Amino acid sequence: MAKLSPLALAVLVMLSERPMHPYEIGRLMRSRGKDQSIKIRYGSLYTVVQNLEKQGLVEADGTDRAGNRPERTVYSVTGTGREAMDRRLSEIIELPEKEYPAFEGALSLVGVLGPDRTVELLERRLAALERELAEGREVYDHLISDLRLPRLFLIEVEYAAHQKRAEADWVRGLLTELKEETIDGMSAWRSFFGGGGFPEEWKDRPFAASELGLNEEAPEN
Template identity: 50%
Template sequence: MNPRAVGVVAKRRKLSNPLALTVMVLLAERSMHPYEIAQTLRRRGKEHSVKINFGSLYTVVQNLEKHGYVEVTGVQRQGNRPERTLYGITGAGRHEMVDWLSDLLAVPVAEYPVFETALSLLPVLPPEEVAELMETREAALAVQSAALRGVLGQLGEQLPRIFVVETEYQLHMLDAQLEWIRNFRAEIDNATISGIEEWKSFHETGEVPQDWQDLDEQEIVLDPER
């Protein structure tokens, strides 16, 4: 049993793009046109926490309107500029917004990050090469961490903390990954990680170690209650 599948299951939704939820949250504040939504997201630094494709923002708004989550509330005219359609959240949209956000906060889901996938496959590379690759990743993450600290510092000066908690979380997770990689790389360098002898043997001889073959014959059952 996959331990990540244990527990409450998130609901299936008509729309699954987190950008749609982000748009609904902004429209819950006030009616906006799509360009204003994009500008607000930029000003609040949300491109660091939400995958935002500004070119598809209009499509997201249209899909929200199609499902009855937002509606046209008026038209904005400013000088000689083209008219801009204003959108606001509907009662159904507000209900979906609250339910969706509550789900995301409370219910863990299996997101399968690509780094975890790579880690699950790393024995195909020799230990010394993995250690070098981890060192390269560590250096890149250190740069990202420093940059994110700068972003957080700037946002923290301009916005209340409640609007930057996701950036705090990103930095915390980044630093946690850095610490794990340093420790993992040290275990490889010091040959203290269990299974490393078989790992080395696999790359020295080209033959799958007997211990690994025996593992394929075992049925490993994970008990999430333990």
């Protein structure tokens, strides 16, 4: 059986509370703010539920009708589904998995952009992070104060905020080093983009210019 996606796992968790149809599952997840932590394509919820049914993790449990709308199939989680849900959720909580964030990947290739362009882009990212942190704090305060949600239901929001705050602090520190040109390798990087060619001190390192996405000649400005 393939690993459960975060959305499939969330569907099983929702159905562990009570039988529901896919539209109700999506509405409940949105009302609880799960779309802030899990990428939800509401149009694909039906497909996710159907795939879970094929795997024997959920099953049809009658129909439901609201007003003049067509009947909708209500699903419930099976015993096998509960076992799969518990196993996968436990794995994610217990064991760190190597993930590949786009930003991390871009940082590994940033040499091709040059110092000045990199500083400009990181300043924009830092501004966006600070804006998102401020907005997130307002949302968190609203959920705590106005909706009176227990903190237990918001620990994923706290985790995301801590991650974002740590990233903002790291980017801020990196920007300081780049602007003050105190980061190791900065002089060679600037020389390369100033027309000095691929730095001699980099040629004996365990990477080549082509592996950095750079040409041996300095890029045109």
